[in-house]
Amino acid sequence: ILLVEDDPVTQAYLAAVLEALPATVDAVASAGEAMRAVSGGGRGTHALWLVDAHLPDADGAGLLARLRPVAPWTPAIAHTASRERAEIDALLAAGYERVLAKPVAAKVLRAAVEAALQSRSAVAEAGVDPGWNVAALRRLFRDELPAQQAAVNLASKAGRRRDMENVLHRMRASCALVGAQHLDAAVRALQRVPGSGKALDTFNQAIAAWLRRG
Missing domain, CATH: 3.40.50.2300 (Response regulator)
Incomplete structure (x- = not known):
C-alpha cells in the first residue's frame, strides 16, 4: 500500500x-x-x-x-x-x-x-485489460450517465421496479470497468432498497459528483 x-x-x-x-x-x-x-x-x-x-x-x-x-x-x-x-x-x-x-x-x-x-x-x-484507454472509457461512462439517471428516476417514480433494476444492473458492470467504486456503492444500495427515497438521493448525488468532473 x-x-x-x-x-x-x-x-x-x-x-x-x-x-x-x-x-x-x-x-x-x-x-x-x-x-x-x-x-x-x-x-x-x-x-x-x-x-x-x-x-x-x-x-x-x-x-x-x-x-x-x-x-x-x-x-x-x-x-x-x-x-x-x-x-x-x-x-x-x-x-x-x-x-x-x-x-x-x-x-x-x-x-x-x-x-x-x-x-x-x-x-x-473480470479480466479487464489495463491496456484499454481508461480515459476514453470514463468519458463514455460519463456521457451515458444522464440517460441512465433519468431512466432510473422515471422508473422509480412510476413504480416500475423491473425497469429500474435492469438499468442498475447494467450500471454495476460499467462502474467496475471504470473504477467508480463510490457510484457502485450507491447503485448497490439502491438495488437493496429500490423504494428508498434516501437511497435514490444518494444515487443521484453520486452521479452528480461524476458529472462535475467535466
Whole structure:
C-alpha cells in the first residue's frame, strides 16, 4: 500500500494500522515522492493508494490525476481533516472511492482498505485489460450517465421496479470497468432498497459528483 502523508505522527499511526492488516506499506511525505514510488515501481506495484488531500506540493485531486496514467486501475482512498462537503465531493469526483475524516479510527481505516482491495480483485477477476484507454472509457461512462439517471428516476417514480433494476444492473458492470467504486456503492444500495427515497438521493448525488468532473 502506498501511504502519502506529510505529517510524521499521522503517517506513523496510519502505517501501523495498515501493517497490522497485514500489509507492506510504502510511506512517503509528498506528491513528488509518490510519483517516484509509483513510476519507479512500474504499473500495478501498489494494491492501494491512501493519500492525504493536502500535501506540501499538491492537493489530493491533482496527485491522483498524475498517478492515474501510470496505474489506471489502482483504487485510491483520500484522508482529510476537512469537513467541508464541497471538498469531499471534489475528491470523490476526482476518482477517490472513499474520503476518510482525520483522525481516522483504526477500524474505519481497516474496513475502507478491505473494501477497496475487494473491488480491485473484482476488476482483476473480470479480466479487464489495463491496456484499454481508461480515459476514453470514463468519458463514455460519463456521457451515458444522464440517460441512465433519468431512466432510473422515471422508473422509480412510476413504480416500475423491473425497469429500474435492469438499468442498475447494467450500471454495476460499467462502474467496475471504470473504477467508480463510490457510484457502485450507491447503485448497490439502491438495488437493496429500490423504494428508498434516501437511497435514490444518494444515487443521484453520486452521479452528480461524476458529472462535475467535466
